[in-house]
Amino acid sequence: MPLWFFVFLAALSIISALGVVLQRNPVHCLLALIVTLMTIGVLFIGLGAVTVGFLQIIVYVGAIMVLFLFVIWLLNLQAMPANSGHLALKLLGAIGAAALVAELFAFFTQVPATAPPPANPPADYGSVSQLAIALFSNYLIAFEVTSILLLAAVVGAVALARRAPADTEPRIAQTETRAAKSEGW
């Protein structure tokens, strides 16, 4: 990946990440996050991890962000007013974040990985087959447990978000319900 391309993508991702944190309208924050996620996906692809890069776009941008968008609509969140108070909290938060980044900088510039990565990784590096082999041999248990985790998440999300059964009792007569059920598909 040429250096200028990396610098461009890095600048884009940092600007959009700042947009996520600083925008007032939640939908604008979402759009900025989409830009950030796509930039990171492109960085993955540039690093040779092609499968993970595309998966990032399919899963994060294509699915999770749509979920966020739906919830923003459902809750009808409006743009927040300009001065929402708590200036001291925000200042302290910013100072804390700056301290964190300074510490991380100090650490990462000394990491042995300052050497450039090996110029030619193996031919099938980052391919679907390599990822699949690793998933189904070394990490099989984690893979299966993750599927159960997803099932638990789906069940949990539906259970938490649905209305209480008392709210959804149909107010139409029983006969009408039966007639409506026999139509359609």
Place this chain on the structure above:
Amino acid sequence: MALELLIGAIKAVVVLVLILNVAAILLWFERKGSALMQDRIGANRANIFGIGKRLGLPNLGLINTLMADALKLFTKEDFIPDGADKFVHGLAPFLALFPVLVTFVVIPFGDVITIMGRTIELRAAELNVGALYILATIGIGVYGVALAGWSSNNRWSLLGGTRATAQMISYELAMGLAIVAVVVTYGTLDLQAICRAQGGVWFGFLPRWGILVQPVAFLMLMTAGMAESKRVPFDLPEGESELIAGYFVEYSGSKQAVFMLTDFAEVVLVSVLVTTFFFGGWQIPYLYRDGFHFPWGSIVALPNVAVAILGVVAFLLKVLLFCWLQIVIRWTMPRFRYDQLMRLGWKGLLPLGLANVAVTAVVVVLAGV
């Protein structure tokens, strides 16, 4: 390096121009074709100083659809509704168009062509994870519609946008499973390799097209593709009799033209995907790289350039056939109700797709392919 970049750029431009032209032809075909199917005449008035009429030619509505409508759309006032989010409202049509156009770069529209000793592959981007790329770009296509519906500050367009988004993400899964079944059958994500694997014959005469191996996946991809592009019978989001224009009711002028273009470009996209995965893409039965090898024994040798051009023409004809099929389906079937649509997607296509992938995987492992 610069020459490769130039060749890539030329291929990309060729693909783009091809797609836009096919979309324009489809627009005309939809108007005249639907008129034929509905036993009426269709557009036949617009003309340029009556030239066609003086020459005695029938007015086929070409000027009407391709020139007059385009001029009308581009010169209309472009308004943004009161209280709408200006930035997002302006961005949404292009956000809808971009993923559709960008998907075409990985589609192979021909085999290799050898010009002046340099072998050029006839696809705009030589990506060896083409199927994954297609799934990614189809996933991004949701946002244009969603944001168009939301940013218009109009409850009908919000309703249309929400319905469209829910429909698109539901049928994305069915499309993904159909593509996964094809990928499992051919063992590769590379679209050019999938097309090439559909060459050759079985039993001496049957072309090895994907539809013979994966008929269920073909039906799923066709259905899910039409649902993704929100065409009838899945056009409840833009239900013309209910929500007027659904999610793009507050758009006029060139932005509406962009949405219309997206609609037709998606028709072409679905046709192209079906052709590539199930009908051999650019493959003509019995045509190999050096000429025709007929099953009855005769061999017709052809130069490489002729074979490549025949492949491209065959690809275009197949794509046009499936576009025509989608238009015929549009003007034949009534619209699905929303709950029927969702039921079909989640309770019909999704289990069918999973079962298809499971059966395919078992067969592939047992056959040792």
Place this chain on the structure above:
Amino acid sequence: MVPASYFLILSALLFTIGVAGVLIRRNLIVMLMSIELMLNAVNLAFVAFSRTFSSADGQVIVFFVMTVAAAEAAVGLAIMIAVFRNRETVNADELTLMRW
């Protein structure tokens, strides 16, 4: 070729912006978005290291992190919907029922 430490620095910056988002913003959804940002920064670091050592393990971990992030986002948003239904707000400052 870009050295791996550049990617790590970018990852650190994105992570910090995510942390700042969680600390500064009061809207629950934006806080969840900042958490997603942090997860992605970590993913970037993993992929950078995976490339440095030419192993697929980093990418497998990224795969799992993505999956877990999806599950967590779904459940988090469901919790937010439930909270909104009861409290009519997603502002973290107004959810103070359990403060003394």
